[in-house]
Every structure is written in structure tokens, then in C-alpha cells.
Amino acid sequence: MSNSSSLNEFLLLAFADTRELQLLHFSLFLRIYLAALLGNGLIITAVACDHHLHTPMYFFLLNLSLLDLGAISTTVPKSMANSLWDTRAISYSGCAAQLFLVVFLFAGEYFLLTVMAYDRYVAICKPLHYGTIMGSRACVKMAAAAWASGFLYSALHNGNTFSIPLCQGNVVEQFFCEIPEILKLSCSDSYLREVGLIVVSVCLLFGCFIFIVLSYVQIFTAVLRIPSEQGRHKAFSMCLPHLAVVSLFLSTVFIAYLKPPSLSSPALDLVVAVLYAVVPPAVNPLIYSMRNKELKDALRKVISWTVFSSDKIAFALHS
Numbered sequence: 001m002s003n004s005s006s007l008n009e010f011l012l013l014a015f016a017d018t019r020e021l022q023l024l025h026f027s028l029f030l031r032i033y034l035a036a037l038l039g040n041g042l043i044i045t046a047v048a049c050d051h052h053l054h055t056p057m058y059f060f061l062l063n064l065s066l067l068d069l070g071a072i073s074t075t076v077p078k079s080m081a082n083s084l085w086d087t088r089a090i091s092y093s094g095c096a097a098q099l100f101l102v103v104f105l106f107a108g109e110y111f112l113l114t115v116m117a118y119d120r121y122v123a124i125c126k127p128l129h130y131g132t133i134m135g136s137r138a139c140v141k142m143a144a145a146a147w148a149s150g151f152l153y154s155a156l157h158n159g160n161t162f163s164i165p166l167c168q169g170n171v172v173e174q175f176f177c178e179i180p181e182i183l184k185l186s187c188s189d190s191y192l193r194e195v196g197l198i199v200v201s202v203c204l205l206f207g208c209f210i211f212i213v214l215s216y217v218q219i220f221t222a223v224l225r226i227p228s229e230q231g232r233h234k235a236f237s238m239c240l241p242h243l244a245v246v247s248l249f250l251s252t253v254f255i256a257y258l259k260p261p262s263l264s265s266p267a268l269d270l271v272v273a274v275l276y277a278v279v280p281p282a283v284n285p286l287i288y289s290m291r292n293k294e295l296k297d298a299l300r301k302v303i304s305w306t307v308f309s310s311d312k313i314a315f316a317l318h319s
Helices: 019-049 056-084 092-125 127-133 136-161 179-183 192-224 229-258 266-277 279-290 293-318
Strands: 009-011 089-091
Touching (some): 056 092, 056 279, 092 127, 092 136, 092 179, 136 192
16 A cells, blocks of 8 residues: 555556557647647747737737647656556656646646636627727736636645545556546545635536636527628627637536536546547647638738748847
């Protein structure tokens, strides 16, 4: 029997046992990671550099891209390194840091998506007061509140989880450290206080979910009252990317944590974890840029400037 004071490392769940499949996993995750870096990096650069995008909606989108970059960078590189070097180990402190960052960034993203729902509500339902309600100072405070809430939420869970004695070995049945898997290693009844904290957290997260749903009920009611078809189309195009991102985020999390225990297996849990931890950060930039002309134009400018700068550097080096 081991306990938390004597644990030096945890063993994460491996994607594959054979060398060929390990390299395939590394290659696949590398491509997804590079796509996420490119997509989110382009959005951050476009919003930061194009003054036409200095609006509340794009300010929150920039913050969402930062959170997505952090979230996927917390889990994927370590998994890639483990496959490349044929190991499963992660240090005790590394596991604690990874768990903290995963909870912090995903909770922060959820709180930010709630703020973005409010932004869309004000833009559609109270357009005449939008500039007053969603001023630059108010937007900064809302974004800071989302980040700070995620930080406090994660610190509370992380401190509580790793204060629980662990005496069920050190094998984590997931490709990254997460609270449910760490709790499975705890001694008999010592995990109950963390379960109580999780119940309180679920109530908080459910409150955010209800807020998002009610916001969109009000939004769709207002949009359907718009007399012109062009006006309705414009209003829907403003809201649908956010709604798609929220739906992707919540559906994957619900599948991961609310599926029946009878359906649980290491292989299925691994696939579901990839769906909620890896896919959304990589897909979100595509969702937001797909039908957004302003963002597409800004991204073209960034790409054109990058290509032009690269050509100038190459010409200077050859001359």
C-alpha cells in the first residue's frame, strides 16, 4: 500500500503498446496540436493587430483562443513525449501542476463562454445600450473575472484533491491527470469531502448553463421579431458560432462525466477524454472563422503580411 507522501510519480494511460502505434499517436497528436497552435495563434494575431476587430466580441474571442492554447498545451505535449520516449511516467508535482492547469483553463473557458453569451444577449436584445453596457472597462472586468474564477475554482479542487491520502497505487487510467482518476487512488472514505466540493461545483456550473440557455431563449425570441430576413440572418450569424462552441464544449464534457458507469472502459474513457480535452481547442478557431467575413478578412491580411515578410527575409538573405 502506497500513500501520497511516498508517491514520486504517476503512470498515465498509454494510447498504444506497440512502437508503430505509439509513433502513429505521436504523429496524429502533433498534427492536431500544430493545427490548434496555428488556428488560435492566427486569431490572436488578427484580433490584436486589426483595429476593426477591437470590439467586445473579438476581445472575448481573443481570450477564448488564449485559454484554448493553454488547455491543449497542458495535455497534448506530455502525451506526445510519453509516446515518443515509450514511457508512461509523470512526476507527482508534474501531475499536480497539470491537473491545476487543466481545471483552471477549462473552467475559465466555461466561465468566459457564459460571459460571451451575455455579450451576445446585450448585442441582440439591447443594441441601443450595447456601447454603454459593454464598454472597454466592463469587458476587461468580465474577462478578468472569468480567468480569476477559473483560477480560484482550480486552486480549491487541486488543493483538496492532493490533500487526500492516496493508497490505491499510482496508475492513472487517463492520458492526463484529472480529478476523478486521482480520486480512484484515494483511501476508502477520504475522498468524500472532494465529492462534496464537486457537488457544490456542479450546482455553480449548472447555474452558468441555465444562464446561457435563458440568454439564448431571449436572443432567439428577439431575432424572430426582426422584420427583415437580412437582419435575422445577420443576427443569427453573430450568435451561431458561439452557440456551436458552447454545444461542442458542453456535449463532450457531459459525455465524459455523465455517461453510465456500465459503459465505462479504459478505451472508451480515452476516446471521450480526447473529444473534450483535445478536439474543442483545435476546432474552435475553424468554427468562429467559417462564416465570419470580418475575421476572414483580418486572417487574410495576417497571412499575406506573414508571406510578404518571409519573402523579404528570404530575398535579403540571398542578396
